[in-house]
Amino acid sequence: MDKALVLLSGGMDSTTLLHHVVKGLGVGEVSALSFLYGQKHGRELEAAVWQARAAGVKAHDVVDMGFFGRLTAGGSALTDPAIAVPRMADLSGPMLNQPPTYVPNRNMILLSLAAAYAEARGIADVFYGAQRQDRYGYWDCTPEFLERINGVLGLNRGRGVRIHAPFIGMSKADELRLGAELGVDYGHTWTCYRGEARPCGECPSCVERAGAFEAAGMMDPLLAS
Amino acid sequence: MDKALVLLSGGMDSTTLLHHVVKGLGVGEVSALSFLYGQKHGRELEAAVWQARAAGVKAHDVVDMGFFGRLTAGGSALTDPAIAVPRMADLSGPMLNQPPTYVPNRNMILLSLAAAYAEARGIADVFYGAQRQDRYGYWDCTPEFLERINGVLGLNRGRGVRIHAPFIGMSKADELRLGAELGVDYGHTWTCYRGEARPCGECPSCVERAGAFEAAGMMDPLLAS
Numbered sequence: 001m002d003k004a005l006v007l008l009s010g011g012m013d014s015t016t017l018l019h020h021v022v023k024g025l026g027v028g029e030v031s032a033l034s035f036l037y038g039q040k041h042g043r044e045l046e047a048a049v050w051q052a053r054a055a056g057v058k059a060h061d062v063v064d065m066g067f068f069g070r071l072t073a074g075g076s077a078l079t080d081p082a083i084a085v086p087r088m089a090d091l092s093g094p095m096l097n098q099p100p101t102y103v104p105n106r107n108m109i110l111l112s113l114a115a116a117y118a119e120a121r122g123i124a125d126v127f128y129g130a131q132r133q134d135r136y137g138y139w140d141c142t143p144e145f146l147e148r149i150n151g152v153l154g155l156n157r158g159r160g161v162r163i164h165a166p167f168i169g170m171s172k173a174d175e176l177r178l179g180a181e182l183g184v185d186y187g188h189t190w191t192c193y194r195g196e197a198r199p200c201g202e203c204p205s206c207v208e209r210a211g212a213f214e215a216a217g218m219m220d221p222l223l224a225s
Numbered sequence: 226m227d228k229a230l231v232l233l234s235g236g237m238d239s240t241t242l243l244h245h246v247v248k249g250l251g252v253g254e255v256s257a258l259s260f261l262y263g264q265k266h267g268r269e270l271e272a273a274v275w276q277a278r279a280a281g282v283k284a285h286d287v288v289d290m291g292f293f294g295r296l297t298a299g300g301s302a303l304t305d306p307a308i309a310v311p312r313m314a315d316l317s318g319p320m321l322n323q324p325p326t327y328v329p330n331r332n333m334i335l336l337s338l339a340a341a342y343a344e345a346r347g348i349a350d351v352f353y354g355a356q357r358q359d360r361y362g363y364w365d366c367t368p369e370f371l372e373r374i375n376g377v378l379g380l381n382r383g384r385g386v387r388i389h390a391p392f393i394g395m396s397k398a399d400e401l402r403l404g405a406e407l408g409v410d411y412g413h414t415w416t417c418y419r420g421e422a423r424p425c426g427e428c429p430s431c432v433e434r435a436g437a438f439e440a441a442g443m444m445d446p447l448l449a450s
Contacts, residue, residue: 061296063292063296064292065290065292067288067289067290071286071288071338071341071342071345072341072342072344072345073345074345074346098382098383102383103341104340104341104344104345105337105338105340105341105344105378105381105386106341108333108337108340108377108378109334109337109338109341112330112333112334112337113296113330113334115329115330115333116296116297116328116329116330116331116334117296117297119297119329119330120296120297120298120299120329121299139380139381139382140380142380144380145377145380148373148376148377148380149377151373151376151377152333152370152373152374152376152377153330153333155364155365155367155369155370155373156330156364157323157364158323158327161330
């Protein structure tokens, strides 16, 4: 593989993935693609810009999907100001399968756009940072989802694109261990769904991150100061 | 079915589909969704606005994907000013399978966005105007494509969405006959890829349209004056 595109949000998963593709897999020409899809805050994107530079990517494009919040109005706590980001402790039962932080069909949209970007540029391989979900889950981060997305893209009669998610069977703790080997600076990643000055510590994403650092026996540099 | 969303471009296929869903299927609450994805002209969208009003839809939203031309730069004659729209006569051999007018992964992107729009609003059924292609073809208008897209969306654990393409086995001439029964005014549709004052008559889309009107034994009102 001499070229690849990495979907980069600036969170732990996609940041580790970016450095894995550049250093671990040694792909020569790596591009990164980030999306503004109406998230309530821009902390993740700042981290994405920092990490893309640190990884020395060939190109980092940011796509502003300004319309997305309106498109999915009422659909998600991540994009609708009227819906509060829940605490992990609030999630239970069926809600764990599709929490309020689920954004309607987001991953299919982002992967479709990334595939178009790659296809137009003759890049055959696209990476995204789905990983094994232990505490709660989204249907659009599963191995079945990945397989079916590739089933759609496999019909292309011209320059086809394939999506890879090498972390899809890995826990976040496994990712952190890999990232530590690759020298990833997690002080420049952002995970909290709320985006205040410091991570809130209560949202599902913060709770998962804290659990992963603990399981990996590492300190989270974001909480160090 | 009491609610539906129709993907409406303002071309013959989606216009006929809109009126079919409203009048033919008698769905009570129909919404329409159109996209600006960097097409070289806005003639289709004008037609879409006119037809949505004529059909009396509940809502017609237009999503401006201004970034799309840049995302797929170099990828298509429909969105890149540097690539000429071909004449039908120029297409032959393998080019018929993926002509220069193919837009990288467009239909997967538009259907993903439409599914998100529908999911956020509790609309379970989305219609799109893919039809049988006789002269040339796109992989993202085939029955296999539709089936696999629904395979992805079928994994949703919450309010799932299903895509319907009732014309996928029909010719354009069949569509015109149906449209005539439904009283569709094809004078307010736009098919030409070029978007000049009058249809060019040479691009693949114009040639198909002319053939369909001829096969249906109808006059094209766009060419009448």
